[in-house]
Amino acid sequence: MEITVAFNKVDYKIGTTTILNNISLDIKAGEITGFLGLNGAGKSTLLSLINGLRNQTSGKITLLGTELPSDDGRLRSKIGVVFQETALYEELTTFENLEFAAALYNLENTKERITEVLELLKLMDRKNQIVKTLSGGLKRRVAIARGFLHDPQLLIIDEPTLGVDVEARHAIWSHLRLLKSQGRTIIVATNYLDEAQALCDMVAVLHKGRLLTTASPDYLVSRAGYCLDVECDAEAGEKFIDILSGKKGVLRADTTPSGLSIFLKDRTLKKQMLDIIVGTGKINGFRFRSPDLAEVFKSLQEKNDHVP
């Protein structure tokens, strides 16, 4: 498969502080790739090395066949960027923002293209609304609309659903999936594992400037284990841990303030484990859930190896 962006042993430093350390990564064309990590992991910095707002300290980055840094305006016209802070002109309307972007990218048939994009992102009814009066979710949709207005080969989105409500979040995900289905390569940086699961074909997990692993989101989740949270008192919790430790299919069990969390290799083990627990002692409640990002990190750091 064609490679859109290739990082080869890339470092980025500010003074003596290392922000990104020895990143090697290939981003495939036509896929949605996620940069997953907690705040300060280096996701946004990695994005800014691609979009040209920063230059790497060492290593090699190739974007659409061109080595970075590059001052080539034609290369910049092939990428679309949606910033974390939207970077929209707040005093202008949605249409005026897109019209200005169309001029920057020298688009032809401006009105038709803007209308097409507004319709795609269901923003036609907000066309003449001044941006500063839009909600956070709508602003983000306008920013996405502006990002792919010029039909870029690569769309880079920093925190696509930061600060938006659940409904808008799902709407944005569905728009991004639509863009992917039209053949675009998309890179998203996100804090949320569920967002990566909902959107990404592949994720690169970053932690303190290092690339921990690259894998499919489902693989990461299964590696961390499906989590059974059990509410119980501390004494019962200790007893459950003793019984469950070493059982087949149990990856690990941790005590929590409200009881314990048991990580299972397979979803289907849920009933079997519950039966064992209920037969051993009293519980106040339980729930079954996917692991969160912190738990994924923990599993990756515990094993400290690379996932294919």
Place this chain on the structure above:
Amino acid sequence: MFLRVLSASFRAEIIKLFRSPFLIALVMVQAVTFLFLVTLFGLTGAFAPTALIDYDKGPLAKEFVKNLENAHHSFSLMFNYDYKKALEEIRHGNLVAIIMIPQGFSKAIAASRTAPIGVVIDNIDTDMSMDIQRALPSAITDFGRNQGFKEIRVESAEKDLIDHDTDFVTYMVVSALVLAALVISGILSGVAVASEFESKTVEFLAVSPIHPLVVFIGRVLAANIVSVIGLTVAVAVGLIGWGIKPLYPLQMAGVLLVSVFIFGLVGMALGVSMKKAFPVASFIFGVALPLYLFSGTYEPERFDGNLLWAMAHFTPLYYAVGIIEHAVLGLKVTPESVTVNYLALAGWALLALYVSWRLTRKNILS
């Protein structure tokens, strides 16, 4: 593509500015404010109230008062005071001085005797005291000459270099127009550019195929339109309110337009350098008056010595004042020709463009 982006950013900034009618109104008020400011400055103390108490009331005393009124001074004579009331008023700060013509003044002069004129001065400000100290001897000399005093054997034979006199306030108001151009155009342009950094829209520009400087220039041109509107109001107020009749109206319009554009570019360079709107506005406002005073606003700067004159060459206002004083009043206040002054302003424009170009990418990347 360059022209398309220039036009799009111009349009976007115009839309933004005209969605803030209060800002446009403020710009117009600000432009006119400078004319009032310098006028007040020029008129301060020009009509300082001075009581004249004539104890003599004789014909020569009246003649002396006429000479006093015609003498060069900046006070206004008030006649309805007795000494006690005048003393009370001077202590309350309502009078600057009391001039008293003693009883027997006319008789003493007629008899060729010396007649003392009593003066009480509130010397809180020596400028006022010195004005009275200059005016009285001048009035006494004129009075003596009119009365045929034989002892006065010297008189001035004035020959003017310029065929018309220029009022001090008019001189200052004319140069205040370029001060207004600096402040309004510099601030509007600087703020337009700095706000690109503040709102981080500059990052969007930086990832686009065109250099952000093209967008900034478009914004500066839009800010120029609003500045020209403000200055047009100021010029109209100057022409009507102050009765200024420009000798070369087209040259006046030309220098104002050039000033608006070049000071806009200077504002842009400051906006790129500082990246924040408030410091840009404060800086321009803060340095505008010192630069204005420093650039030959009271009189040609070379009158204040070679050092100040040499330093004044580093301010764009010096050249703009030189051109506008020539355009409106026909004065040559700089030894450099109008053409050289225009070239110097063009140099400032190029410098501002160069600084902006050098700093834009650097400041975005940082």
